[in-house]
Amino acid sequence: MSDVPVSHRQPGPVTRFALRLARLEGASAVLVPLATVILAFLMGGVVVFATQHGGIGTRVHNTLIAYNQILDGAGINWFGHFFRHPCLGFIPCHIASTNIHFPGGDIAAYNLSQTLLQTTTLVLTGLAVAFAFRCGMFNIGGQGQYLVGLIVANWIGVDLAGMSTLPHILIAISAATLAGAAWAGIAGVLKATVGAHEVISTIMLNWIAFWGASWLVGGGPLQDPTNPFDPTSSAVANSARLPAFWGTPNFQALDISVFIAIGALVTFWVLLNRTTVGYEVRAVGFNPDAAAYGGINVKKNLIRAMAISGAFAGLAGAVDMLGYLYHIGEPDIPFIQVGFLGIAVALLGRNTAVGVLFSALLFGGLLFGTTHGLAAVPHPVIELQLAPNLTWLIEGFVVLFVSAEIVILWVWNVRKKARLPGPARPASTMEVAA
């Protein structure tokens, strides 16, 4: 290059140390969420323990049984059948009790299919929150974007009845996804133009979506005209329904949305790590000043990232509506929680594709395993009315612990910047030999 001397480089002790550290950090990306989950389950266990009667031994025993029953409720015991029997579980070999919703009455298979349905939704709402996080924004509006997706999918699914199946499904899914993107995009535009904080604007957009949807299906244009006294939308036409492949059709069988969710996970990873769009998103998320200096249009990225984030949530609404809900009633709307649960999924999954997958599985299992799944388990230890609260309890603890960890990391970073070293501070040892 010039007359400047070039030294011979070889990986010195510092490089090796840096590599080891990177590996350690990779490990902690798994260990810390795992510890978070275990701690949250322990705290949940304390509550179950407190609701039981008898001596300490009995209560501990009951608590363990309660968790075991939730696992059964989530259909995890299906894997036991799967490996024990040569028929690989698709044909019911082991019948604990009969279930009219599943071929052959395999209750475990039914539970698992329902867990996977919940997981599908949570993967998508989780990705929605995670994507915005990667651009430095907190999208609390997954709930509203999901609802918008649900409504638009219903509208297209009902209104374009008579189309052939594939285009109908594609149009309905695309429209709902775009609607979710547009809904979140409003918050992005507000942030980029007038600096309105996305937390505030997405929460407000949630309420607009909530009341808008309530009106649309409860007396508004989407209300089922054949039954004016039931505030419920019409059912999606058969041509727009996603094909199911596991279970009894029309009894919430597992549909192909689970593959759409897997596709979304791959898209999320590829988009972030292998495209210029993702590079910009990450740069803006880490350091908007440096991004602007690098020639990246920060405002454009805020809007775009918010829209992509909303697209994931809108897609979640679409696959739920076209996959198994088919219609939505006004009284059901207040009970929708998957948008908010996506926040916990993203936080626990550290905003990565793999993390979101595992935490969505966890929460999907909890969600079904503490409700309908548990209802089918013989002699549940926890009262059925109380059990669903365990999901919210554990979710609450997870969010609390993850947030506390964020606080700890923040303090850690401040310490790093302040050059006040702790004994294991990596940067100082780097400086020492650099």
Place this chain on the structure above:
Amino acid sequence: MSDELILEMRGIRKAFPGVVANDNVSFDVRRGEVHALLGENGAGKSTLMNILYGLYRPDGGEIRVNGKAASFSSAREAIQAGIGMVHQHFMLIPVMTVAENIVLGVEPKKHLLLDESGAEQRVREISERFGLAVDPTALVSDITVGQQQRVEILKALYRGADLLILDEPTAVLTPQEAGELFQIIKSLQTDGKSIIFISHKLNEVLEIADRITVLRRGKTIETVPRKGATEESLARAMVGRDVLLHVEKTAAKPGDVLLAAKELHVLDDRGIEKVRGVSLEVRAGEIVGIAGVDGNGQTELIDAITGLQKIESGSVTIAGTQLTHASARAALDLGVGHIPEDRQRRGLVLEFSVAENIALHDYAKRPDARFGWLFPGRMTNRAKRLINDFDVRGGGPSTPAGALSGGNQQKLVAAREIDRDPKILIAAQPTRGLDVGAIEYLHRRLIAERDKGRAILLISLELDEILSLSDRILVLYEGQIAGEHTGEVSEEQIGLEMLGGRERSAA
């Protein structure tokens, strides 16, 4: 100053995984002495002081304070033994007053509540005793950096410190504030306090220290009295070879005008006009230096030229193309390279890898990307080449930029900007926080780039740097050009213009 030793550290050893940070280091301080600890970044100064301050446990060696063996397991114990430390980055709470910050943790109390007036009274007493003028009732967020440093010193004195550790205290100060700090250090010394002065600036050390200890790669190289020490001898001890403290360069051969600004007016983020009618030209093959006290419009001038800040009126022309409503992208694409004044806030995404940082401007162009698709392997290859060419140490292409030392981060930024083959290179504070070895490297590099025909605009608060590198010097004062010099000019003359022609004492 007496011969009585207030501090003795003998044979201190501290190893971190893969590196020995302190290897048999010995260091002592006499009562009433200013003892400078000199060394490059990473020489082990901070480790040694953190051991003394109870933040690290040494693996071996002995510490004696006032003749008694001491072993501190926390900063609290060190403070109790009369040791105070002022970190380079301050640990103050901005929303609290000066007095509240100083007494924090050891508050005078009146019926369980903070005795506000008592605290202010005691702070006033100490600040008058040591000549550290600062208003105890002011909010920390409202006072200058120099005053914040005084608050930190007062904090240590309030806790009864006899031995003060000042970690690179002048790094954040303007030359004027540094002068005031030296006055304070002298008055503390008169009062019998001992001071450890950590620095890598040779002229400062020679000005203030009674004795100087040089560390290199974790070892004590020498402890010498100031008398007899020269910048050259200290630099040699620090780096381990002869260092050219003053760059050698041939006369410039200026070519075409590559950068021209005309009647430029720029506002800062708060809407205050910071650049008020600046016109300048930079030609190919010359270095134009902009001297000035911090805050006189340097930042806004650079940001306007690089498209990061809106231009109120006037024009910027880069290689013949006028940029009126420029974006950073447009400036980059016209061939502007920019080494920003704050490499951590702006120059690098610290969480990104070295390779990703090198791609920061051209990530969307070939070969890094095509049709929006990234090719990380190509980024890594380029990073490998630049790490080699620019001698960036401390990691490879996949190391996070934040894990590199300051000097290597700056080399990384310089490597990226120069490798883009810019027509115009804007270097803002290119050597801030760097040690002599890295400064020498960057200075030679800038001269080399000038000789390749780039137009270089150098902005620095270090007058020495401006004087030694520039072919032409412009002095910026309150957003206007207060003077222009070609050829020989005295430091005093420029200093005067930097203060707007006023007497220095008025500042």
